[in-house]
Amino acid sequence: MSRLPVMSNKRVLTNSSSSENIQDVGPAQKKSRKELVPVKPQAAATVIGGRRPPAAAPRPPLSFNGCKHNPLPPSGVVKPPIASTAAKGTSMKQPVATNGTKPGGSRRLPWDLKGKVSDMEDRVRNYQTRVKSVGQENEDLKSALAQNQVKVGEMEDKLNKQKIQISSYEVELRKLSGVREELDKVSSDRSFLQRELTNLESKHRVMETLRDSQETELQMLKMKLSVQESTLARLQTTLRDTEEQVRYLKVTVSEQKDELHAGEMERRRLHNSIQELKGNIRVFCRVRPLVDGGNLKHIQLPANDNKTITLAKTEESHTGKAADTHKNYNFSFDRVFSPSASQQEVFEEISLLVQSALDGYNVCCFAYGQTGSGKTYTMEGDEFDQSRGVIPRAVQQIFKASEKLGAQGWQFTFTASFVEIYNETLRDLLYTGKANKRPEHEIRKSTANEVTITNLTYKSVSNEDQVLGLIELANQNRATAQTAQNDRSSRSHSVFQLDIEGMNAGRDIKCKSTLCLVDLAGSERMVKSQSQGERFKEMTAINGSLSNLGIVIAALANKESYVPYRNSKLTYLLQGCLGGNSKTLMFVNIAPELDSFGETLNSLRFASKVRS
Numbered sequence: 001m002s003r004l005p006v007m008s009n010k011r012v013l014t015n016s017s018s019s020e021n022i023q024d025v026g027p028a029q030k031k032s033r034k035e036l037v038p039v040k041p042q043a044a045a046t047v048i049g050g051r052r053p054p055a056a057a058p059r060p061p062l063s064f065n066g067c068k069h070n071p072l073p074p075s076g077v078v079k080p081p082i083a084s085t086a087a088k089g090t091s092m093k094q095p096v097a098t099n100g101t102k103p104g105g106s107r108r109l110p111w112d113l114k115g116k117v118s119d120m121e122d123r124v125r126n127y128q129t130r131v132k133s134v135g136q137e138n139e140d141l142k143s144a145l146a147q148n149q150v151k152v153g154e155m156e157d158k159l160n161k162q163k164i165q166i167s168s169y170e171v172e173l174r175k176l177s178g179v180r181e182e183l184d185k186v187s188s189d190r191s192f193l194q195r196e197l198t199n200l201e202s203k204h205r206v207m208e209t210l211r212d213s214q215e216t217e218l219q220m221l222k223m224k225l226s227v228q229e230s231t232l233a234r235l236q237t238t239l240r241d242t243e244e245q246v247r248y249l250k251v252t253v254s255e256q257k258d259e260l261h262a263g264e265m266e267r268r269r270l271h272n273s274i275q276e277l278k279g280n281i282r283v284f285c286r287v288r289p290l291v292d293g294g295n296l297k298h299i300q301l302p303a304n305d306n307k308t309i310t311l312a313k314t315e316e317s318h319t320g321k322a323a324d325t326h327k328n329y330n331f332s333f334d335r336v337f338s339p340s341a342s343q344q345e346v347f348e349e350i351s352l353l354v355q356s357a358l359d360g361y362n363v364c365c366f367a368y369g370q371t372g373s374g375k376t377y378t379m380e381g382d383e384f385d386q387s388r389g390v391i392p393r394a395v396q397q398i399f400k401a402s403e404k405l406g407a408q409g410w411q412f413t414f415t416a417s418f419v420e421i422y423n424e425t426l427r428d429l430l431y432t433g434k435a436n437k438r439p440e441h442e443i444r445k446s447t448a449n450e451v452t453i454t455n456l457t458y459k460s461v462s463n464e465d466q467v468l469g470l471i472e473l474a475n476q477n478r479a480t481a482q483t484a485q486n487d488r489s490s491r492s493h494s495v496f497q498l499d500i501e502g503m504n505a506g507r508d509i510k511c512k513s514t515l516c517l518v519d520l521a522g523s524e525r526m527v528k529s530q531s532q533g534e535r536f537k538e539m540t541a542i543n544g545s546l547s548n549l550g551i552v553i554a555a556l557a558n559k560e561s562y563v564p565y566r567n568s569k570l571t572y573l574l575q576g577c578l579g580g581n582s583k584t585l586m587f588v589n590i591a592p593e594l595d596s597f598g599e600t601l602n603s604l605r606f607a608s609k610v611r612s
């Protein structure tokens with residue numbers, strides 16, 4: 001089967017102009033043919049080998065050698081006419097031209113088979129020529145297609161390469177945008193650094209100037225140093241001499257300290273001896289000034305003697321027949337203070353005993369006398385500096401003296417307590433709790449003979465102000481009780497105790513003592529018939545405790561083997577401060593009014609008895 005290219009077949013089918021037109025295909029026509037959609041050669045073969053498609057346009061008549069022929073049969077395949085049949089039939093009768101063509105000149109006569117064959121052969125040759133050219137054309141197209149495909153491949157390669165390049169450019173571009181930011185940052189850093197550099201340069205210039213001036217200064221300092229080095233050498237020599245002196249002085253100081261300590265101990269011993277010579281129990285009498293400032297008539301105080309007092313009384317004759325009797329009661333004490341004696345004068349006499357307390361001796365100081373005779377004034381005084389009493393002055397002296405002794409290696413601790421004894425009952429005057437929860441107190445004596453009170457407030461104190469604060473608190477507590485019971489303070493004893501503990505660690509010496517300052521209850525005797533109920537009980541308690549105090553002091557003075565301390569709360573509480581090496585001082589306060597004559601006489605008698 002012959003394989004014809006599709007393009008030529010198609011051209012046969014579509015071009016209806018003439019066979020010459022088809023044959024003379026020029027380059028321009030070739031170009032336009034290339035633009036045609038190529039048809040697979042197989043399809044063309046099918047058309048040629050198979051039936052002609054029914055939709056095909058009618059074939060135009062072909063011309064050979066300039067002659068026009070009838071169109072080809074619809075199959076497209078030129079079939080030779082059935083010559084045998086025609087020859088055998090009636091065709092022989094048709095007119096025939098001498099050259100064998102039809103009489104019209106365009107068609108062969110039926111019998112001109114040779115002519116027809118030669119036409120056919122011409123046509124075949126034409127076809128073959130055309131097939132050849134179409135085949136050539138097809139080859140050209142194929143090679144063009146191949147070239148184009150190669151080109152397309154190349155283009156695609158190029159395109160891919162360019163795409164790759166573009167994406168790499170894009171990556172680079174992105175990188176470059178980061179680089180740009182960095183560049184911006186670097187440029188801003190650069191400008192900052194430049195500014196810094198400028199600053200540093202100016203600083204450097206300043207530093208250079210400074211260095212120059214310092215170098216000059218250094219030179220000066222070096223000169224000074226050399227001068228000072230020579231001075232130092234001199235001073236070192238002096239220092240060595242001084243050190244030698246210091247060593248010598250240290251030895252001297254230590255020796256002097258020893259001497260001072262020995263002197264202090266000697267002073268204590270002598271002081272105590274003096275106190276003992278003066279008497280471990282001493283009685284001072286103090287006369288209160290008259291309230292209206294008048295003259296004392298019945299109390300005589302000799303101007304040249306400050307140890308005696310005389311009570312003078314003139315008793316008128318009841319009958320008027322006898323002369324008035326004058327009676328003098330003479331008393332002598334360790335010291336008598338007139339109404340004009342100041343608190344300072346009074347304290348000067350006591351201060352020696354206060355010193356004894358710091359030296360380690362128990363000291364007890366009482367104020368005895370009738371109500372209103374000046375006991376509280378003597379012991380406490382009032383808040384004004386000049387009129388401060390024994391307690392604040394004693395406390396001040398003790399703290400000052402303890403500070404001085406601190407230089408000699410002494411260390412002291414102080415504990416204060418303030419207790420009231422009313423109707424033989426103890427009451428804590430430093431109590432700060434609720435009134436309805438006041439505890440009860442008992443006096444206890446340890447095996448070491450130390451007396452303590454249960455549930456009592458013992459306050460550690462280190463300065464005068466703290467003690468003054470405690471006195472203030474005690475007064476408030478007493479005032480509260482006072483409002484509940486008229487004149488209660490006059491009918492109770494108040495006892496201030498300062499426990500002193502001293503230690504000289506360097507010399508391994510300790511001392512312990514108690515300073516006891518007591519404001520006693522009013523000593524006036526009450527007429528028994530007028531005393532009833534509570535007053536009678538109070539009177540009994542006061543009289544009992546005061547007379548027992550007298551008995552105890554007398555027993556101690558007489559060095560009796562038995563001292564009835566336990567007979568009253570007051571003496572039981574004070575037993576540690578009485579007796580032994582203790583120093584006892586009693587103030588007998590007297591009121592100068594004439595109507596107090598009897599009480600004054602009683603007080604002086606009591607005090608005199610104690611002293612004797």
Ligand SMILES: Nc1ncnc2c1ncn2[C@@H]1O[C@H](COP(=O)(O)OP(=O)(O)OP(=O)(O)O)[C@@H](O)[C@H]1O
Pocket residue numbers: 287288289339369370371372373374375376377378489490491521522589
């Ligand atoms: N030496 C004195 N100089 C000036 N005033 C004094 C002196 N002694 C006492 N007084 C005054 O006399 C008054 C009574 O004194 P004080 O209260 O001390 O007596 P008292 O014996 O303690 O009385 P009571 O037993 O009631 O406590 C007070 O106003 C006090 O200031």
